[in-house]
Amino acid sequence: MDWQAFWLTTRLAVLVAALLLLLGLPIAYWIAYSRWRWKFLAEAVVALPIVLPPTVLGFYVLLALGSRSPLGRAWQSLTGHTLAFTFGGLVIGSIIYSLPFAVQPFAASFALVDARLISASATLGASRLKTFFRVIIPLSLPGLITGVALSFAHTLGEFGVVLMVGGNIPGITRTVSIDIYDQVQALNYASANQTALVLLGISFAVLSLVYGVNRKVGAAWPWK
Amino acid sequence: MSEVERWFKSFRSRQTRTKRTNTGNSFNNSASQNVLTVQFRKRFPRTGRDFTLDITSAIAPGITIIFGPSGAGKTTLLDCVAGLTTPDSGKVVIGDRVLFDHARAISLPVQNRKVGYVFQDLALFPHLTVGNNVEYGLAGISGSERRKKSDAVLESFRIPHLRNRKPKEISGGERQRVALARALVTDPCVLMLDEPLAALDAATKSKIMDDLRAWNAAHGIPILYVTHNREEVFALGDRVLVVENGRIIADGTPH
Numbered sequence: 001m002d003w004q005a006f007w008l009t010t011r012l013a014v015l016v017a018a019l020l021l022l023l024g025l026p027i028a029y030w031i032a033y034s035r036w037r038w039k040f041l042a043e044a045v046v047a048l049p050i051v052l053p054p055t056v057l058g059f060y061v062l063l064a065l066g067s068r069s070p071l072g073r074a075w076q077s078l079t080g081h082t083l084a085f086t087f088g089g090l091v092i093g094s095i096i097y098s099l100p101f102a103v104q105p106f107a108a109s110f111a112l113v114d115a116r117l118i119s120a121s122a123t124l125g126a127s128r129l130k131t132f133f134r135v136i137i138p139l140s141l142p143g144l145i146t147g148v149a150l151s152f153a154h155t156l157g158e159f160g161v162v163l164m165v166g167g168n169i170p171g172i173t174r175t176v177s178i179d180i181y182d183q184v185q186a187l188n189y190a191s192a193n194q195t196a197l198v199l200l201g202i203s204f205a206v207l208s209l210v211y212g213v214n215r216k217v218g219a220a221w222p223w224k
Numbered sequence: 225m226s227e228v229e230r231w232f233k234s235f236r237s238r239q240t241r242t243k244r245t246n247t248g249n250s251f252n253n254s255a256s257q258n259v260l261t262v263q264f265r266k267r268f269p270r271t272g273r274d275f276t277l278d279i280t281s282a283i284a285p286g287i288t289i290i291f292g293p294s295g296a297g298k299t300t301l302l303d304c305v306a307g308l309t310t311p312d313s314g315k316v317v318i319g320d321r322v323l324f325d326h327a328r329a330i331s332l333p334v335q336n337r338k339v340g341y342v343f344q345d346l347a348l349f350p351h352l353t354v355g356n357n358v359e360y361g362l363a364g365i366s367g368s369e370r371r372k373k374s375d376a377v378l379e380s381f382r383i384p385h386l387r388n389r390k391p392k393e394i395s396g397g398e399r400q401r402v403a404l405a406r407a408l409v410t411d412p413c414v415l416m417l418d419e420p421l422a423a424l425d426a427a428t429k430s431k432i433m434d435d436l437r438a439w440n441a442a443h444g445i446p447i448l449y450v451t452h453n454r455e456e457v458f459a460l461g462d463r464v465l466v467v468e469n470g471r472i473i474a475d476g477t478p479h
Contacts, residue, residue, distance in 0.1 A: 119308050120347035122334040124361030124410060134360075138351045 001194055004171050005179040009156060012087070012175065016094045017152040020102040023095065024147060028106030029132065047100045054097065054160025061093040061165050085167040090175075093165040094155045101150040109143020110136055149210035153203050258285045260414050260446040264304055264314030264324070277301065277311075277470040283414075285444040287437070289457050289478070292467035298450040299344070301467065302416045305448070306341050307334040318413045318446075340407030340415040344422075346399055348391040354378075354402050355387035361410040377409040381435050397428040404432070408439060415440075416448045421456065433460055 031043060049057055065083040066072045072082045083089035113136050121131040137144070159177040166173025168182070176199050183192035260283040268275040277297040290298050303309040305316055307323065310331060316324040323332050323339075349357050358374045365373075378384040381401040386394055391402070400420055407415060421429040440447060449460060457464050457478050466474040 114347070116343050116345060116347040117349060119306075119334075120341070120343060120349075121360070122308070123306055123337075123339060123341040124406070125335050125338070125363060126360070127335060130363075135349060 001191070001198070002174075002176075002179045005174050005176045005195075006198070008087075008171065008174065009176040012090055012094060013152045013155040015091055016098055016155045017102075017148050019091070019095055020098060020151045021144070021148055024099070024102035024106050024151075027099075028103045028110055028147075029136075031103065031107040032110035046103050049097050050100050054158070055164055057097055058093060058161040058164025061089075061096060061161065065089050065092065065165065084165065085169060085173060087166075087172055090162060090166045090173055093161045094158060097158060097161045098151040098154045101154045102147040105143045105147035105150065106140070109140035109146075112143075113139045145210055149207060153206055156199065156203055156206075258319055258413070258445055259283065260305070260448075261315070261317045262301075262305060264311035264316060264326075266300065266304060266309065266311040268300075275470055277304070279304075279467075279470075279472060281465060281472060281475070283446045283448065284463075285440070285446050286462040287440070287447045287449055287460055288462065289460060289464040290448055290450045290467055291452065291454075291457050291464050293452055296467045297470040298452075298467055299418055300470075302341065302418055302448060302450060305414065305416060306339050307332060307337050321413065338410070338413045340410065340412030342400075342403045342407050342415070342417045342420045344418040344420075346403040346420070348399060348403060348406070350391055353388050353390055354383070354394070357391070357402055358406045358409055360406065373409055374405075377405045380439055381405045381432075397424055397432065400424065400428075400432055401435070404436060408443075411443075412445065414446045414448065416450075418450045419452070420449075422451075422453065426455075429456070430459070 027046065031039065031046070036042075062084055063069060064071055065075075067076055067082050067084075072084070076082050083092060117135055117139070118131055121135050126134065157177055158175065159181065162173065162175050163178055163181075166175070166178075168174050168178050174182075176195060180192050180195050180199070183189070183195065261281075262283070263280045264277075265279075266277040268277070275297070277300050279297075279301055290301060292298055300309060304311050305323070311324065311326065313326045314324075315322065315326065322328075322330050323337050324330060349360065352360065355374060355378075358377060359370050362370045362373055374387075375384065378387060381404060383398060383401050383405070386398060386402070391399055394402070403420065404417075421432060424432070436447070449456075451457065462477065464474075464476065464478050465472050
């Protein structure tokens with residue numbers, strides 16, 4: 001059992017889920033409430049990681065972070081190295097990979113908030129920001145919890161993107177899923193099974209906890 | 225002649241009317257402190273037949289009923305005054321405050337119009353207690369001041385005992401009172417009610433309207449009360465505007 005890989009994977013998943021909560025909320029707000037006629041194109045871009053092969057996504061992220069891209073060169077001039085094959089690079093790759101798993105539940109929840117409640121908030125003098133935090137967010141809790149949980153669980157199990165961007169460096173970019181792959185390649189099925197079962201157990205526990213909590217939070221407009 | 229017009233013919237209709245407001249100004253003087261002047265058009269393209277809302281009226285303090293069948297444009301009228309819908313042309317003025325003036329490119333955001341709006345389904349925030357619902361619009365004042373104001377308005381609608389309950393835990397009549405209290409505690413310049421008492425029995429309606437009239441006697445603002453219920457017109461209104469197909473087709477006093 002490679003506990004270093006577990007610790008690394010957990011750190012990655014927690015960080016990505018937290019960052020996706022921050023990044024995903026404004027994107028989801030825009031998707032839910034914008035009336036731009038080309039919005040569907042932006043929605044397609046956000047949803048791309050669901051259908052794109054992870055190795056394809058990983059490849060393009062690697063190129064973007066590497067020393068041949070403007071982004072990679074800029075980072076290199078600031079820090080002396082690129083983000084490729086670093087934990088930071090994994091975080092960026094994972095954020096892109098798990099983006100739709102956060103944004104889509106957030107946006108769906110926002111869109112379900114009764115529009116008259118938002119209108120009522122405005123007629124009572126509340127700014128859009130106040131309406132967002134005092135009406136939309138509290139009434140979207142199930143969707144927010146789902147989005148955070150899915151992005152956490154999805155990051156836990158990442159393989160293709162992590163392998164392309166991270167490169168399997170022990171203690172830095174070797175996540176649990178890559179460790180399982182290594183064990184299988186080395187024919188250590190017992191060790192691979194042990195690791196896989198623990199990952200399965202953690203994933204199931206996280207999801208069960210989240211959906212159980214989700215049930216108690218309840219519907220937004222129950223007495224109409 | 226439509227059914228609505230035939231029904232309204234039974235009223236005595238007065239084309240012009242002078243009424244003393246609380247400030248002592250004449251009804252027809254739109255510079256008066258509390259008179260709501262509306263004059264706007266809004267077109268809604270629809271398959272089959274376009275719908276145009278074309279409204280011109282001066283509304284003094286007191287209860288003005290907006291009566292008409294479903295689809296006449298009553299709710300849209302309220303939405304235009306509140307700023308939730310923007311007319312294509314015209315203006316909306318309350319006293320000397322311009323809320324909307326298309327010619328001068330003025331359109332105050334909803335948040336800044338100081339209108340009280342009780343929606344058809346009340347739109348109480350289900351996740352907040354009655355107390356927090358009522359205090360929602362009280363911003364920029366201290367907690368104790370907020371508490372004092374909300375206590376006063378809950379008392380005036382006889383529901384102080386409901387402060388810590390959630391909307392789903394109270395009755396329909398009580399929710400109506402909370403919605404009224406929430407709209408009025410912010411001292412709006414105009415109050416708009418969209419079929420607020422539709423689901424209630426006559427006795428409850430009557431009590432709520434008594435409380436509202438008592439409140440308005442002290443505050444004196446225009447109250448627009450939308451209904452398609454004829455009994456409410458007779459029971460409640462100082463004045464009634466009949467709206468059909470987006471236009472005011474009659475204006476007078478019920479008796």
